[in-house]
Amino acid sequence: MANRSRGLSGYLFRRFLSTTGSTQPSLAFKIERTRSQNLPIYLDYKKGRTQCKTIVRKYKGDATVLASHIKHVVGTHHLIKMKASTLEVDGDHLDELKKYFEKLGF
Numbered sequence: 001m002a003n004r005s006r007g008l009s010g011y012l013f014r015r016f017l018s019t020t021g022s023t024q025p026s027l028a029f030k031i032e033r034t035r036s037q038n039l040p041i042y043l044d045y046k047k048g049r050t051q052c053k054t055i056v057r058k059y060k061g062d063a064t065v066l067a068s069h070i071k072h073v074v075g076t077h078h079l080i081k082m083k084a085s086t087l088e089v090d091g092d093h094l095d096e097l098k099k100y101f102e103k104l105g106f
Helices: 010-020 063-074 094-104
Strands: 029-031 041-046 051-057 059-061 080-083 086-090
Touching: 029 063, 041 094, 051 063, 051 094, 059 063, 063 080, 063 086, 063 094
Parallel strands: none
Antiparallel strands: 029 059, 041 051, 051 086, 080 086
């Protein structure tokens, strides 16, 4: 009954959900999980473990849109470097980014 209130029959509603991929939002990027089903977000320490960077890997799509989502989470004052197939963010933002991308459905 709830499907009919949206103007779609049950069959068409299920077909719509299967073609739109309701588990993931329609964004300009996609983050693939690792073989162990974890999000590919890592910490990297430099200079005697005094400088920390958060690294996002295994993404496909528009890197600038992904960078804007990351800036939304960590704040605009953090530097984000776009390198070959990775994004590096200054500071330890591992937990914040994992929670945010899991909330988005990745």
